Amino acid sequence: MPVLGCIADDFTGATDLASTLVAGGMRTIQVIGVPDGPLPADADAVVVALKSRSIAADAAVAQSRAALAALRAAGCTRIFFKYCSTFDSTDAGNIGPVTEALMAALGAGFTVACPAFPTNGRTVYKGHLFVGDRLLSESGMENHPLNPMRDPDLVRVLGRQTVARVGLIEHTTVAAGPAAITARAGDLAAAGMPIAIADAISDADLMALGAAFAALPLLTGGSGLALGLPAAYRVAGMLGPTRDAAALAVPAGHAAVVSGSCSKATNAQVAAWQAEGRPAFRIDPLALGDGDALVDEAVAFALPRLGDGPVLVYATDTPDGVKAAQARLGPEASGALVEAALAAIAGRLVDAGVARLVVAGGETSGAVVEALEAQQLRIGAPIDPGVPWTTTESRGRPLALALKSGNFGSTDFFAKALARLDG
Numbered sequence: 001m002p003v004l005g006c007i008a009d010d011f012t013g014a015t016d017l018a019s020t021l022v023a024g025g026m027r028t029i030q031v032i033g034v035p036d037g038p039l040p041a042d043a044d045a046v047v048v049a050l051k052s053r054s055i056a057a058d059a060a061v062a063q064s065r066a067a068l069a070a071l072r073a074a075g076c077t078r079i080f081f082k083y084c085s086t087f088d089s090t091d092a093g094n095i096g097p098v099t100e101a102l103m104a105a106l107g108a109g110f111t112v113a114c115p116a117f118p119t120n121g122r123t124v125y126k127g128h129l130f131v132g133d134r135l136l137s138e139s140g141m142e143n144h145p146l147n148p149m150r151d152p153d154l155v156r157v158l159g160r161q162t163v164a165r166v167g168l169i170e171h172t173t174v175a176a177g178p179a180a181i182t183a184r185a186g187d188l189a190a191a192g193m194p195i196a197i198a199d200a201i202s203d204a205d206l207m208a209l210g211a212a213f214a215a216l217p218l219l220t221g222g223s224g225l226a227l228g229l230p231a232a233y234r235v236a237g238m239l240g241p242t243r244d245a246a247a248l249a250v251p252a253g254h255a256a257v258v259s260g261s262c263s264k265a266t267n268a269q270v271a272a273w274q275a276e277g278r279p280a281f282r283i284d285p286l287a288l289g290d291g292d293a294l295v296d297e298a299v300a301f302a303l304p305r306l307g308d309g310p311v312l313v314y315a316t317d318t319p320d321g322v323k324a325a326q327a328r329l330g331p332e333a334s335g336a337l338v339e340a341a342l343a344a345i346a347g348r349l350v351d352a353g354v355a356r357l358v359v360a361g362g363e364t365s366g367a368v369v370e371a372l373e374a375q376q377l378r379i380g381a382p383i384d385p386g387v388p389w390t391t392t393e394s395r396g397r398p399l400a401l402a403l404k405s406g407n408f409g410s411t412d413f414f415a416k417a418l419a420r421l422d423g
């Protein structure tokens with residue numbers, strides 16, 4: 001019976017968390033959307049992937065509550081709400097509203113919020129989120145198409161999204177270890193702050209937070225906060241021995257990359273692909289909207305080339321390009337239009353024999369995976385930190401999928417990911 005039930009607010013975030021749990025020796029499955037049937041009893045952890053990061057807060061709350069009910073029915077006694085290591089949200093939510101709804105449903109008197117992921121350069125110090133050596137608000141995330149992050153002070157950011165007051169567990173406390181951390185949590189709860197941002201600047205900090213909070217009914221954060229959980233559950237006698245990540249059976253077939261992320265990292269990855277002379281087709285949002293003409297053109301570009309190697313279809317653009325599209329179409333409408341086009345293209349490529357697909361971008365991955373009607377992902381080894389290969393079935397066909405968070409991956413990620421399957 002699974003111990004840990006996870007609710008992820010996007011699909012790349014879900015595979016990131018699942019990858020961490022697998023690396024910690026937990027048998028983990030990822031399910032797409034709120035499960036409507038029984039969950040496998042032989043998993044240690046179940047990660048429910050929602051596409052709830054950028055939708056209305058009440059819809060995100062409803063979906064998260066439904067996921068919680070399914071996870072509790074499957075026997076999970078610990079719940080993890082996974083959001084982005086760059087705390088992607090707006091003042092309307094959804095991190096705060098979903099956290100408060102899950103706390104209420106679980107009767108949780110205290111929970112922690114920690115997006116730190118030091119391996120990928122996200123650290124939290126004095127409640128401020130850094131990406132590499134820059135504050136969140138100067139990291140490129142201030143230009144995100146859907147949730148620009150312009151305030152790096154997470155106590156303030158989360159406080160704007162919650163009814164409850166938000167406290168801080170400072171680094172001096174975290175560095176002092178689990179006993180100091182739980183004492184501080186008790187003090188904050190008693191002082192009327194039932195949610196606290198926790199500082200963490202190293203994996204050792206995250207291990208201490210995991211050990212301190214493994215018994216809480218609800219944890220919230222990035223995948224880094226899960227680093228210490230497998231060991232803590234093992235110490236508590238809740239888990240069997242460490243398991244090796246299952247080797248994936250990778251299907252044969254053509255390969256493609258679909259990219260809708262406009263992050264700095266993805267822009268560099270698209271540029272690196274093109275600099276190697278690899279085939280790439282650009283989707284211009286301003287040329288979409290007249291039926292499926294551009295979708296047809298993209299498919300017509302890709303199909304004859306697939307026999308020679310992987311093809312990239314991308315809407316990825318610079319902040320100025322995104323601004324131009326948003327000025328004409330509006331931020332939400334341009335995002336939705338591009339997502340729908342990329343999802344349709346991915347579906348047609350898979351129908352035409354693509355069996356290995358890299359998708360860049362969390363919302364983009366959500367749209368693509370929903371269009372492919374995938375229901376469960378098996379998690380394999382990481383390509384880069386936070387991005388594993390996975391396998392699934394799309395309408396009866398086996399499919400290898402790598403869902404790349406916009407901000408993750410080395411510059412040569414796309415080619416590297418596909419080469420990894422051949423190796």
Ligand SMILES: Nc1ncnc2c1ncn2[C@@H]1O[C@H](COP(=O)(O)OP(=O)(O)O)[C@@H](O)[C@H]1O
Pocket residue numbers: 145146260261262263266285315316317321322325326334335336337338339360361362363364365404405406407
């Ligand atoms: N050229 C573009 N102009 C406007 N919006 C775009 C463009 N390309 C992609 N988008 C949208 O930007 C959003 C990127 O979000 P996402 O896929 O989650 O990437 P990330 O993982 O970098 O956050 C999606 O909604 C996508 O459709």
Ligand SMILES: O=C(O)[C@@H](O)C(=O)COP(=O)(O)O
Pocket residue numbers: 010012013014016017083084085086222223361362363386404405406407
């Ligand atoms: O925590 C992270 O950074 C990722 O797991 C994540 O949530 C990915 O989101 P996107 O950057 O929108 O792909």
